[in-house]
Amino acid sequence: RRALDYFQKHADSVDLVVTDTTMPYMNGIDLSVKMMAAKPKIPIILCTGFTTLISAEEAGLKGIRDFIMKPFKIRDMAWRIRKILNKDKE
Numbered sequence: 001r002r003a004l005d006y007f008q009k010h011a012d013s014v015d016l017v018v019t020d021t022t023m024p025y026m027n028g029i030d031l032s033v034k035m036m037a038a039k040p041k042i043p044i045i046l047c048t049g050f051t052t053l054i055s056a057e058e059a060g061l062k063g064i065r066d067f068i069m070k071p072f073k074i075r076d077m078a079w080r081i082r083k084i085l086n087k088d089k090e
Contacts (some may be wrong), residue, residue: 001025004034011039016084018077021048029054029062036063043084047072 004026007014017035019028032044046059049070056067066080 004031007035008038011035011042014039014042016081017042017044018081019044019046021046021050021053027053029059029064032064033062041088043088045077045080045084 003017003019007017017032019031021028023031028046028048032046035042035044040063043065044063045066045068046054046064047068047070048054054067059067065084068077068080
């Protein structure tokens with residue numbers, strides 16, 4: 001809820017969102033949908049350790065830019081972030 005509140009107040013200064021599927025009060029999928037409703041082109045990376053909650057294909061259909069399974073290496077996350085930000089500059 002705090003992330004959504006921050007995003008709603010500062011959406012213009014947020015370039016990318018990394019969220020988890022499992023969080024208290026609101027899951028990452030619902031958070032992503034609400035953020036994209038306010039800023040449709042916001043790139044979002046969804047992290048999950050549970051393959052039954054959402055698939056990479058379902059995430060993509062919802063507009064989520066990337067999907068990464070936990071555990072992951074920091075360099076893998078950094079590569080995904082750089083790839084998304086570079087693509088958005090093109």
